[in-house]
Amino acid sequence: MNKKITIRPEEHKDYKSIISLILRSFQEGTDYSDGTDIIALVEEIRDSKYYIPELSFVAELDDKIVGHFLFSHFPLSPTKQGGHSKEAKSDIVMLAPVSVHADYFHQGIGSTMIKMGIAKVKEMGYKGITVEGNFNFYNKVGFKTSSEYNIFPTSGWPMEEPRCMMCQETYKGSLSGIQGYIVYDMYYNA
Numbered sequence: 001m002n003k004k005i006t007i008r009p010e011e012h013k014d015y016k017s018i019i020s021l022i023l024r025s026f027q028e029g030t031d032y033s034d035g036t037d038i039i040a041l042v043e044e045i046r047d048s049k050y051y052i053p054e055l056s057f058v059a060e061l062d063d064k065i066v067g068h069f070l071f072s073h074f075p076l077s078p079t080k081q082g083g084h085s086k087e088a089k090s091d092i093v094m095l096a097p098v099s100v101h102a103d104y105f106h107q108g109i110g111s112t113m114i115k116m117g118i119a120k121v122k123e124m125g126y127k128g129i130t131v132e133g134n135f136n137f138y139n140k141v142g143f144k145t146s147s148e149y150n151i152f153p154t155s156g157w158p159m160e161e162p163r164c165m166m167c168q169e170t171y172k173g174s175l176s177g178i179q180g181y182i183v184y185d186m187y188y189n190a
Helices: 012-029 036-046 107-124 135-141
Strands: 005-007 051-061 064-073 093-101 128-132 149-155 165-169 178-182
Touching: 005 064, 005 107, 005 135, 012 036, 012 051, 012 064, 036 051, 036 064, 036 093, 051 093, 051 107, 064 107, 093 107, 107 135, 135 165, 149 165
Parallel strands: 093 128, 149 178
Antiparallel strands: 005 051, 051 064, 064 093, 128 165
16 A cells, blocks of 8 residues: 555544445445444444544545544453443453545555554554454454453354454453453344
């Protein structure tokens, strides 16, 4: 990627552009979502105690929003059935969702913005990041199968393939002693 991408925290004035970007990204880039459920999830995260405004980003290229992604608090469940603590804060964050404007697919924008976001998560002192998605893509930016860290998937798409649930330590050994299950029961739209 030779072009200069910048990331910054999203602002309320960006929401309309973010909605358009998500719709095109998922309609044209996936076979499992038209983007409406993703928009609902973003809005649900923003309205929840798990939202971290400083870690909800837009990516810009030539003053145009070309990407959106966010990290939110994600407490692990002690059981496959759920049962999160009442506390919103956690030592790990979830990266989801990630959207790249359809006009900018396959130009390295997704990996560039995620690497920049991971650096911000590290600066804020979190111990790890979880993500669910295409392991062929996320492995390239440092994620490994979550079960290697004693963090286990429970459901969701495309969980037929266990490698789709991934984690990344923010420093060597940072996830040591942390274990549990990824359960989305705190969100209706997940």
